[in-house]
Amino acid sequence: MIYNIPYRTSVNIELETLQQLATDPRMVSIKECGGTLERMSRLVQETPLRVLAGEDSQNFSALCLGAHGTVAASAHIMPHWHVRIHQLLQRGELEQARRLSVALQPIIRNLFAEPNPAPLKLLLAQQGWCENTLRLPFLPASRELCERLWANWQALQEVDQ
Numbered sequence: 001m002i003y004n005i006p007y008r009t010s011v012n013i014e015l016e017t018l019q020q021l022a023t024d025p026r027m028v029s030i031k032e033c034g035g036t037l038e039r040m041s042r043l044v045q046e047t048p049l050r051v052l053a054g055e056d057s058q059n060f061s062a063l064c065l066g067a068h069g070t071v072a073a074s075a076h077i078m079p080h081w082h083v084r085i086h087q088l089l090q091r092g093e094l095e096q097a098r099r100l101s102v103a104l105q106p107i108i109r110n111l112f113a114e115p116n117p118a119p120l121k122l123l124l125a126q127q128g129w130c131e132n133t134l135r136l137p138f139l140p141a142s143r144e145l146c147e148r149l150w151a152n153w154q155a156l157q158e159v160d161q
Contacts, residue, residue: 005033005054015042022047031071032062041065056108060101063089073116074108077123078156103159107152114141123149 002021006012012034013021021027032043033054040058043051044066053062053070062070063086075082081100088097111119118134118141125132134140141149 001052002027002030002049003033003054004030006035007033015039015046018043018047018049022049029068032067037061037065040067056111057105060085060089060098063097064094073120074104074111076120077107077111077127077153078104081156081160100159103156107149107156110145110148110152113148114145115139119145119149122146123153126150126153 002013002018004013004018018030027049029050029052030043030047031052031054032040034040035055037058040051040053040062043049050068051062051066053059053067053072055062056070056072056074059070059072059082069086070082072082081104085097085100088094088100111123113119115138118138121130121134122132122141122145124130132140
């Protein structure tokens with residue numbers, strides 16, 4: 001899998017470069033975090049790569065544009081929602097998929113309100129999946145963010161029923 005995460009590397013892999021890389025049989029997919037839906041659409045249409053959305057807030061739009069799936073941090077806390085959205089879109093149930101995607105947006109915003117992975121680790125720890133320990137230079141999520149995330153989580157539980 002090719003990772004295109006320009007905000008981490010300061011380099012956005014050009015479409016032409018990806019087309020060349022795709023000629024290598026070992027290069028079968030890309031996690032795309034390039035930031036624009038226009039680029040996502042071009043990747044889907046102009047390369048043979050299996051395109052996976054890497055920006056949680058754009059997952060729904062990317063799937064609607066033909067992305068093959070997602071590599072989503074938020075899927076760690078609500079995997080069944082991500083699977084359901086993908087299944088609904090495959091069946092053409094756009095409104096149902098949109099409703100679930102919109103409901104996820106507040107928690108997605110808060111998962112990235114402070115440096116990743118602190119907010120995600122906090123929520124996973126609150127559910128008993130891991131300890132809320134981080135190695136430097138990462139610091140724990142703030143108390144304010146903790147409260148917002150937990151409120152988001154509880155709101156999702158109500159929608160999920």
